[in-house]
Amino acid sequence: MNTAPQEIAYYLERLFPISRSITGNGNRETLKILNEIIPLNISEVASGTRVYDWEVPKEWNIRSAWIKNNMGEKIIDLVDSNLHIVNYSIPIHKKMSLTDLSSHIHFFKSQPDVIPYRTSYYQENWGFCISYNSYKKKFADDTIYEVFIDSDLKPGSLTLADFLINGSSSKEYLFSTYFCHPSMANDNLSGVLLSAFLARELGQMKLKNSYRFIFIPETIGAIAYCALNESSMKKIIGGYVLSCVAGKGMYGYKQTFFENHLIDRVVHQTFKESGIDYITYPFIPQGSDERQYSSPGFRIPIGSVHKDKYHEYKEYHTSADNLNFVNGEAILKTLEIYLSIINKLEENSIVLSLNPNCEPQLGKRGLYPSVGRRTMNINKSNENVEADSENIELDTILWLLFYGDGNSSILDICEKHQLHFNNTLKIAKKLEQKGLLKLSFNC
Numbered sequence: 344m345n346t347a348p349q350e351i352a353y354y355l356e357r358l359f360p361i362s363r364s365i366t367g368n369g370n371r372e373t374l375k376i377l378n379e380i381i382p383l384n385i386s387e388v389a390s391g392t393r394v395y396d397w398e399v400p401k402e403w404n405i406r407s408a409w410i411k412n413n414m415g416e417k418i419i420d421l422v423d424s425n426l427h428i429v430n431y432s433i434p435i436h437k438k439m440s441l442t443d444l445s446s447h448i449h450f451f452k453s454q455p456d457v458i459p460y461r462t463s464y465y466q467e468n469w470g471f472c473i474s475y476n477s478y479k480k481k482f483a484d485d486t487i488y489e490v491f492i493d494s495d496l497k498p499g500s501l502t503l504a505d506f507l508i509n510g511s512s513s514k515e516y517l518f519s520t521y522f523c524h525p526s527m528a529n530d531n532l533s534g535v536l537l538s539a540f541l542a543r544e545l546g547q548m549k550l551k552n553s554y555r556f557i558f559i560p561e562t563i564g565a566i567a568y569c570a571l572n573e574s575s576m577k578k579i580i581g582g583y584v585l586s587c588v589a590g591k592g593m594y595g596y597k598q599t600f601f602e603n604h605l606i607d608r609v610v611h612q613t614f615k616e617s618g619i620d621y622i623t624y625p626f627i628p629q630g631s632d633e634r635q636y637s638s639p640g641f642r643i644p645i646g647s648v649h650k651d652k653y654h655e656y657k658e659y660h661t662s663a664d665n666l667n668f669v670n671g672e673a674i675l676k677t678l679e680i681y682l683s684i685i686n687k688l689e690e691n692s693i694v695l696s697l698n699p700n701c702e703p704q705l706g707k708r709g710l711y712p713s714v715g716r717r718t719m720n721i722n723k724s725n726e727n728v729e730a731d732s733e734n735i736e737l738d739t740i741l742w743l744l745f746y747g748d749g750n751s752s753i754l755d756i757c758e759k760h761q762l763h764f765n766n767t768l769k770i771a772k773k774l775e776q777k778g779l780l781k782l783s784f785n786c
């Protein structure tokens with residue numbers, strides 16, 4: 344592991360203030376910064392390009408936005424938070440009463456201290472977001488307000504990026520994240536930085552599988568990427584959407600539509616081995632970009648490890664999803680979980696006994712404990728640690744040889760017998776060295 348939490352925190356702080364959307368210069372600036380972590384392949388798709396049933400929208404850029412009261416005081420200013428503007432607001436400069444203005448002001452009465460996050464991508468509109476407490480303090484019925492939004496909504500392009508890591512086999516897995524949200528940390532700077540640092544870690548390893556990392560604006564970016572890379576995407580075996588990965592709550596896992604695909608099983612095995620409690624969420628056709636990747640034409644099984652999952656935490660889509668809610672340590676912890684998941688995708692192998700006719704004699708190969716052993720059901724608390732690990736090793740040897748008919752993988756055996764993946768793999772490699780087992784990477 345070459346990633347330190349301080350380095351992740353440094354990028355969190357740099358990326359957090361940037362105004363991002365589904366298009367625009369904030370997205371380019373974000374990718375330019377991520378390019379310091381991994382060399383991204385960045386591309387632009389022109390506004391108006393047809394991508395399946397959708398069309399790439401006009402490009403949006405915002406320079407300034409405020410509302411002044413009749414004393415000339417700015418009572419909302421984009422400078423204070425880029426959540427103050429409804430994302431994709433069209434330009435306006437007008438004086439108006441609160442009656443005319445009120446349908447363009449958004450707040451949460453139930454969470455009076457936070458600024459909500461609002462967008463209007465596909466319907467030309469404008470608006471401001473404010474905390475309910477500020478709204479009550481700063482707005483009055485009998486005042487005329489001056490409203491100013493200096494934005495562009497005109498033909499331009501949508502920015503996409505990917506990073507491909509080639510392993511020794513042609514099997515390819517997908518990691519996708521979206522970077523279209525402005526200043527919010529869990530949704531989804533946590534996913535963006537997890538992706539970048541995970542890609543950097545994998546880029547430094549010798550790998551069997553190939554991995555495709557995609558950085559896109561959610562929904563339209565995923566659709567555009569699929570349309571422009573259709574044949575490559577249709578070859579992908581499975582993958583993960585990295586979204587909301589470092590909040591303060593519990594871990595969760597949103598399953599693939601298969602529910603028990605290898606993509607799911609390596610996640611469950613990893614959580615079980617780590618002793619971390621987590622919530623399992625069934626697949627539903629709502630959520631993030633798994634909706635596109637798992638659609639009938641692609642049918643890529645996609646899972647997502649969350650902490651906390653979107654819609655499940657009160658800070659979600661508000662100004663409270665900030666750098667107090669997410670830190671470098673939490674992102675690093677989820678990165679470690681993903682490295683453990685990937686280790687299983689890399690190492691899971693079919694076991695084939697090279698001595699299938701009755702048991703091989705373990706003793707003459709130094710594989711049987713020299714002193715008599717316990718029976719397999721003995722209460723482990725009565726055993727000393729050394730004898731216990733020797734017994735686990737013998738049990739594992741016996742299971743590996745027993746399942747060596749070419750129909751079971753290391754993961755199958757670990758799941759059935761509550762064994763630790765890496766320990767079982769180590770013992771399987773030892774049996775391979777002794778000429779008793781053949782491991783083939785074909786899962």
Ligand code: ZN
Binds near residue numbers: 660
């Ligand atoms: Zn979101």
